[in-house]
Amino acid sequence: MRKLATTLVAALGIALVPGVAAGSAPVPGATGVPGPGWNAAWAASPHAPTEFLGPNWGVTGFDNHTVRQVVRISDGGAALRIRLSNAYGTSPLVVTGATVARTAQGAAVRPGTVRHLSFRGHRSVTVPVGGEVAGDLAPLPVAALGQVTVTLYLAGPTGPATGHAFASATSWRASGDHRADVAADAFTEAAQSWFYLAAVDVVDFVPRREVVVAFGDSITDGVGSTVDADNRYPDELAERLGGRRGVVNAGIGGNRVLNDSACFGEKATTRFGRDALGQPDVRTVILLEGINDIGFSQFPIECTSPNPEVTADQVIAGYRELIGQARARGVRMVGATLLPFKGAAYYTEAGEAVRDQVNDWIRTSGEFDAVVDFDRAMADPADPDALRPAYDSGDRLHPNDAGYRAMAEAVDLSVL
Structure with missing residues (x-):
């Protein structure tokens, strides 16, 4: 079934298809053929930033920073999308660009797996105050119980960052635009919280x-x-x-x-x-x-x-x-x-x-x-x-x- 799904992704040209809002609504295929839906594979419930546990990047937010986050997905698929939340932001969130890749070790990712993400066909996206956006389908086959690395580049000041404080996982930060880096060298700061990333969904050909x-x-x-x-x-x-x-x-x-x-x-x-x-x-x-x-x-x-x-x-x-x-x-x-x-x-x-x-x-x-x-x-x-x-x-x-x-x-x- 996974091999068939991968073939269908290539055949339908789904990599070119805009995303839809969170939910299980179908994704339209590039050829007009009805496309797949989505299965939730990873999520982190968003909340307002807090320093109850100690200093947290989310309280002041980001400015010309790249944030790299590793998550393990529970279900595999032939392609995926991410969802970003600005539920507790005080101003619109501008994400200049984002990538997803298979995880190597720490902040490093596997060569040849980096995929630039798009949002309704554009590499940048603005998430309204209180809102959530879903990315377009990204043609990166992923295995169940495997790790993926999501990287966000935030060129301007974001203000307080919606996130998830108790991650029990390490996230990394770099100054400047390092969204496509394979190596971990630029990511010299670490935290144990997630920021803006609310979910990773995998493509679902058979709901x-x-x-x-x-x-x-x-x-x-x-x-x-x-x-x-x-x-x-x-x-x-x-x-x-x-x-x-x-x-x-x-x-x-x-x-x-x-x-x-x-x-x-x-x-x-x-x-x-x-x-x-x-x-x-x-x-x-x-x-x-x-x-x-x-x-x-x-x-x-x-x-x-x-x-x-x-x-x-x-x-x-x-x-x-x-x-x-x-x-x-x-x-x-x-x-x-x-x-x-x-x-x-x-x-x-x-x-x-x-x-x-x-x-x-x-x-x-x-x-x-x-x-x-x-x-x-x-x-x-x-x-x-x-x-x-x-x-x-x-x-x-x-x-x-x-x-x-x-x-x-x-x-x-x-x-x-």
Whole structure:
């Protein structure tokens, strides 16, 4: 099927075709023959820039900089496109040029694989404030579970940059225009965040509607996993599926179901339509969120204001709103129980009681299409309110690489 798809790309001249807005609408073929749709293969939920974790390029933005970002895609295809977000920008974003290539090592890319990207036939694009644009189809065959490098050249001042702070991956920056460089020499600055890049989609000649979106907070985002190792639980789930379908990560560290945050993104009930239901060919969402709603009410910091104390009924009401949004779009919802957090910085016995009530509802209500019991899979047999020590990254809240692998193994693949 992949070989046939590659042949069709060449035969139809699809490399010349303008892109379309995010979604699964067909791409028109150059010959007038209806073209393919898209499968989401990688994503990072955008939010406003923050320095909560320390200095971040996104707060001031870029000016005559080239930004190079490496991502691992969950599903392969004969061609791809990127999506760029200016959701939280304060002025229109001008991207002077962009490329995509197969990754070599670090900031280097493989010779002969660099493709200049276009946007409706032009190499430059302006993304409006609050907006997102999809690039044109780029004729670069990519393998499932392979890495691609996306490079953006930003010639003028951008202002604050929409991005994703908890990348658990290294991005690089160079002064001047180095979008087509194969070598890494010019990229002398590094950060562990993503900037502007919201998604990578692969061409889909036979629409399958089988993409899985992992939606949640820092545990879905992969905080505590090894940087640049792609060991977040959605990555591990994609590996279990063997690249047979797209799995994308819609986690935001610190995110909550019921309240917005200046540092950790809009609340789940607001961003769900964009970050989960807006992914091309989405079929199933795994929802793992709510522990921050419970914990932050006992741990007031600037980034969590407002931080009201929440009840189990309030969290459940938020879940029901998300389930309703998904059902209205014909998307299946898998509810995930909240992980143990005894010993974490914001743990309290009152919070534990709320977690227990929420988890009991997830398991027994029958309102989700299926349930994955991360709580029981990750609990310490000697103390079920705490993470199993072998799965703890050290803060009693976030799993380590082994823990994220155990989470992926707890998912019954048949429910996807």
